[in-house]
Amino acid sequence: MTKTRKWPPQLGLAIALAVLMAGLAAARPGFITLGNLVNLVRQISINGILAVGVTYVLLTGGVDLSLGSLVALTGVIAATFAHPGEYAVVVPVSAGIAAGALCGAINGVLVTRGRMAPFVVTLGMMTSARGLALLASGGRPVSNLSTAFTRIGSGDFAGIPAPTWILLAVAAASHVFLRNMRMGRHVYAVGGNESAARASGVHVNKVKMVCYTVCGAMAGLAGVVLASRITTGQPNAGIGYELDAIAAVVIGGTSLNGGTGGVSGTILGALLIGVINNGLDLLNVSSYYQQVIKGVIIVGAVWLDRSKKS
Amino acid sequence: MTKTRKWPPQLGLAIALAVLMAGLAAARPGFITLGNLVNLVRQISINGILAVGVTYVLLTGGVDLSLGSLVALTGVIAATFAHPGEYAVVVPVSAGIAAGALCGAINGVLVTRGRMAPFVVTLGMMTSARGLALLASGGRPVSNLSTAFTRIGSGDFAGIPAPTWILLAVAAASHVFLRNMRMGRHVYAVGGNESAARASGVHVNKVKMVCYTVCGAMAGLAGVVLASRITTGQPNAGIGYELDAIAAVVIGGTSLNGGTGGVSGTILGALLIGVINNGLDLLNVSSYYQQVIKGVIIVGAVWLDRSKKS
Amino acid sequence: LLQACSSSGSAKKGPVIGVSLLNVSNEFIVMINQAMDAKAKELGVQIIVNDAQRSADRQVEQVESFIAQKVDAIILNPCEVEASSPAVDKAIAAGIPIVNVNSETRSTPTAFVGSRDEEAARIAMEYIAKRLNGKGNVTMMQGFMGQAGQIKRDTGAREVLAKNPGLKLIAQQTAEWDRAKAMSLMENWIQSYGARINAVFAQNDEMAMGALIALEQARLKDKVIVVGVDAIADALAAVRDGRLDATVFQDARGQGAAAVETAVRIVRKQPYEKSVMIPFQLVTRDNVAQFH
Amino acid sequence: MQPLLQLEGISKSFWGIRALDGAGLSVARGEVHALTGENGAGKSTLMKIVAGIERPDSGAIRFTGSAVAMIHQELLPFPEMTVAENICMGAEPANAFGWLDKSAMHHRAAELLARLGVDVMPGARMGDLSFAEQQSVEISKAVGQQADLLIMDEPTSALSDRECERLFRIIGDLKQRGVAVIYISHRMDEIFRLADTITVMRDGRPVATRPASGFDEATLISLMVGRDFDAALVRQPAQTGEVALEVRKLTREAKFRDITFTLRAGEILGLAGLIGAGRTEIASAIFGLDPAGSGDIVVRGRSVRIGSPADALAQGIAMVTEDRKRYGFVGDMGVRENVTLSSLRRYSAGGFVRRGAEDAAADEQIRALSIRAAGREQQVKYLSGGNQQKVVLARALLSDPAILILDEPTRGVDVGAKAEIYGLIARLARQGKAILLVSSEMNEILALSDRILVIREGAIAAEVTPSRTTPEEILSYAMPQ
């Protein structure tokens, strides 16, 4: 009969990214060195982890504004358990991730059982979690962390920074989960048409709970990595990170209405944002122009992606 | 056969607000004094104006993240024309509003003609406009403003602060526009079912253009009022204002998917946020607990609103 | 939790002072806050502390609320030079004494306790000039663009650069007061300039710490001088350990205590100084012990 | 005389998929022009082009009238707005400043609804109406638009005979006034009753256009399907077995009350009634989409609590819903993913989907129901209406239920496929499945059911046996007293 349309969904974005990188390499040979590429992948790690997490929530048609605050809260909690000579490094790491997952689960309960708009629920969590982070730390950075803990953020393996390995691991696992597992299919169904998913026997609330909890856990992981990288638990860390993470996902082609998109696009989106930040720093563009240009490039890249499609 | 459901949509929210205010009045008699009530309505003015503006955009199913940056940009622009003895006060005011409207229109064009997600477009504008505000001001506050200009933010009329009058005016006009004018109905239609609206002969792109432009103009108005109130055009003003404004709208019952809600809910939402901020300050709740409580109250109020409905 | 609830029930004993702080998730401001609490307890006055969360507009609102509550005095830790001025004007117009702490506003308050931010940057940059013998490549990490602190520290630093033509400002960029952003920025600078950078001036210690960690990880720290401002605990520890070259001590506790004391004196109609200047001090490994 | 509408050589492709291939059509004023043909033949696409919603790749459109109104196959409601606002959308009565005249809106809506004889309040919220009621509202909207060409894309797919009669009368009136109507339908009786001219489409172009008198049913069907075909329905009553489903005193306030019946394995029980009688509500309550307030549901002798469709599916109950766009499919997903959504567990191991098995199952269903798609990966939102319906049906069948609830199962399905589906339903009953059939098509329910319950205003008004009843008798029970 006729052929199925098989246009890779993020081709436009990948082209935009390639053009941008080629331009930067031409303008600044230092951009394409091994050292800087390692730099780049390290710098996108935290936003990447958050973006992978929030991809789950966005796919269901929800949103999570609490990410930035959760990064602060979980970072502070992890740091509290990470002083040298107190606990094995697994304790702070699990504490941070568990705290994030718990907050995510609370978001999930309020969205499903409470039948409230995800925007409102996670806005409340954003505010409350920030307060908790300040309370837990007394408003001051929690420092003096063990080297075992700080190595998470600063170490590397086979030349690639540890945070990047973590990002790769969660991205790969999420990709497989969303593409190949039954529950992953259900995530798309809930986001695509919630009533139809329910009528098909999908446990909509369970799916949403999983997504919000995973998103919270990823925020916890990001909080741990950040605290380890900057060697402190900062109660005022992560402000605005939620927007960067959501931006990466949306730039990567996942719809805010849910149901379409995926982790591969998210990684491209995070890379695009990372390349812009890194490239403009390398070019030493003045801060004022940097912001103007950054906005234009983001819109331009997405425009290219859109117009390639139709 | 079927009866019309005539439960006033924001009754739950109004009740939540009343309970909160009664509680505050009991805990702190100073809360209910004339002086503090005047304070309260003045304090919600800027967020209220922004929230009314973004109501238009949210009703179409879009979003506007650029509000905060536009407040800064338009404030700086207005301030540049507001030095004493240079221009009549109408010049800076119109310049600010026009600049906001222009930026809003650019958002609108990119969303309609460019067929890009409003999130991405307005995120780009958010970043770029902030850069422009810094460029236009050289990164420093624009001060030394004429008293005619600063009176907009500090003056009052019949005991009610001028910014509150401005909010009342735009809210009333918007309410009438959205409820009683053809174009207003079309705004709801576009948000409710865009393809149906198109099939019904509604000029979808035109409606969206109007909404984004009005939203930008309101941001300009808010920028003018803010600059006048703090007697400077501050290039770093308005950070995070977009979230507060959207929160007021969503708390007020307007769906992020568009098509339902309205200005009356928005005003209630802005009031709720204002009362929480003002009340917790009055109670001298420590800032950390204040944030925790604020998040809880927002979610609680919306929960009350939701559960009353079903 | 509800400090006021308990005390407002009982008969009002001492004067009430309203305090509006720049941002209590900032360690430096937290220290000012703690000093104020201690001093208030000592003097038997009640203080109401509001957090302006870096928004001048909120700050003006909070002062309006204090006026409506008829507090006896106001202490203002201004967010902005210009934008926080209406708060001062309104308090003065309402006949309530207002004391600015830590930084200035355009409008003149009843009294001022603090120091000049330009001074801190000047001290830091002069230290760099001295270490480099007036010759070398410098980078500067800016605070949040357009904020009073950033502008003033920028001004101070540039004065010293102008006096030392041998110092070249090869790059400057904002890291928005944030440690994580500063780390990324430093990493990018290392890619661009590598060992050509001789010194980094960060406009606060958070950013200095971020730059420091990035340089250490790139094994360049021994080639680059890093200086911050504020003397937060982390930075002092880093100076003590010989990692951070210097920071500039600003006496948060002294400022907080003096502000409350001045406000109480005004309320009690005792003599007070209109301007209490608390000097900055350079902290290096040599004198770090006295700052703990 | 110059025709009102003249189409020539219209072609349209979607991503390389040819929907229209040089289609031409000519419609005169005052003519009722029926358009029919297989699912996916391109009827809706052609009409969307006429209405200006899609742009053709090539071809010429000559329209000499002033306005076109269209009733869409997939409804286009504004669920959050009132019925009156829906009806007036795009043509609201307003003064020169754009100020709305709300009472005029209300009156216009009330009048149009009364003409169609639909019992819906102009102030009701559109989203609260049943699919059929929404369809009636959209018909009223189109009729009220004073167009000289009215396109009706399967307007009666969810209407029962009474509303259909009213609609036909309205069409007669419009014709008198010189309005041309293009009427798309898969129902032969309607086509022969209404049409002056009939065009049959196949594979994106008309294959025959003749005056209605030039066709008889058999030739029409063979032209549509492309082969000779016997559409007559004959079903031998099946052997019935154990009681599979028993419903006792099922009640929901203001919707239905005291619904009690039993359904045996191998039996097909029909639910007949007028729109709004509550049949869909009853079916949805049993399936757990919208659980009832009180009453018992007994499945194979055990009383069960069904709080959600997942519970129902776990009990072996599957349902094809009436509102396919809302409950039927996930538009962004492909045919494969939709078809297997309810039974994914069977095609997975250890939580992982086994793609090979899933692909095979999807292909099997595509073949069995002759779903016309560009492959199993084609997104369902881009399928034609009838093919979407087949996807929904396939999903329900694939879950291999013991009890199957079918609410308007052949809505929008072409005659050929309809006969296949009838055959399928009969075969399923023979295999021992218990089937609850809700249908507004009298022929369908009479031909397929073993027993028929007539629902009137939320209660069972009568039970009849198809072999010993007539459509008139059923209608007399269904009419509100």
Ligand SMILES: Nc1ncnc2c1ncn2[C@@H]1O[C@H](COP(=O)(O)OP(=O)(O)OP(=O)(O)O)[C@@H](O)[C@H]1O
């Ligand atoms: N937007 C679209 N994108 C891709 N393909 C489309 C789109 N719209 C229609 N098609 C395809 O065009 C063909 C014709 O569809 P159309 O809806 O016109 O059929 P139809 O004759 O109305 O069928 P039915 O009787 O089932 O309603 C189908 O193969 C369908 O899949």
Ligand SMILES: Nc1ncnc2c1ncn2[C@@H]1O[C@H](COP(=O)(O)OP(=O)(O)OP(=O)(O)O)[C@@H](O)[C@H]1O
């Ligand atoms: N989702 C809904 N929300 C509120 N009311 C509804 C909903 N669906 C249906 N109703 C109402 O329930 C009543 C019964 O409708 P139902 O759809 O069950 O009738 P029916 O007999 O199946 O007829 P048909 O399916 O042909 O419309 C109608 O008055 C309708 O307005």
Ligand SMILES: [Mg+2]
């Ligand atoms: Mg069709």
Ligand SMILES: [Mg+2]
């Ligand atoms: Mg029905």
